[in-house]
Amino acid sequence: MLSLDDYGAIFAVIGLVGVLLLASPTLGFVLHFFGSEPFSELYILGPGHMAEGYPFNVKAGEEYGVYVGVGNHMGLSSYYLVCVKFRNQSDPLPNVTEGSPSPLPAIYEHRVFVEDDGSWETFLRFSFSGVSRFGNQCLVESLTVNDFTFTVNKWALWDSANKGFYYQLFIELWIYDLEYGGFRFHNRFVSLWLNMSVS
């Protein structure tokens, strides 16, 4: 049989737990527990909305498309800048280790606000024009993205190992930093290798 002191301790514990339970709505206003680590997603899908069937062998005058999406898990709504850039094999890519973007200019960009735990997706259509070959070099004069045509004048050398003129369409994700008051590279990019056919 328990002693009176033991019962006293049990009543004290019941009292403490009860007070904590009754105070929990108020404590919820004061205490903020850390959630999971915030992050953003950036993805690219083929025209069938699957991770397959990506455009690879491309030529002038044909239209190609991919889905580009952004997922927000930052804990709050975020303001993103999606930059589409175009490079040849020697142009620099973003440096993920240093967290620096590619110095190449964006040929197309999309600003978008995404709610927390929400996502945004768009279908990116692109085509090339003014593609010509000069010996072992290929020139792409212009690139059209979602009906906007941009002059790129990008040269590529013949890649004898992979047998083709290779270009890369890549997409960088930038995020608006409220403290900085502007966009910062979010250290995420996705890319698409393109083998340019010259007819």
Added chain:
Amino acid sequence: MVKPRHAVLIAACAATLLLSTVSFCFSIDVHEAFHDVFSETEDAVGLAFRAVSEAETAGANVSSLLFRLNEAAGLLSRAEMLYDLGDHEAALAAANRSLTIANSVRDEALILRRLADEEKSRAFQFSLAFSILGSAAFLISLFFVWRWFRGFYIRRIMNLKPEVASNAEPR
């Protein structure tokens, strides 16, 4: 004396020069106007986003504001691309429309934030009152239960009869 043929040539040159100057000045004006509006719009969209974030942190539902901000952001991107492609008038119009939307969203976000803060303050006061009164009522009830239990326990102990074994061996 200037010959009539030369006079016509000089006049044509002067007219061309004048037109070029006017065109150049106009072009600078358009560039400057666009850059001013674009910069102002970028700032306005950033400020609107800040206001929306603060409203969201205060607990307001900002879905509709984000929808409109997306419209403003889309117009801003479009303005920049149209400008790069040389369609300055359309670019300026898109930037101006984006600016109007961003300013309107910021104003609404500030109101929403104020309302959310007031609502949060009311909810906090209600929770605090509930916690204090509820805890007090619970502790007082528990005290009375404890007093009853203590009496019950003591009475039970007092009513117990000691069991004595008469033939027990002393230890």
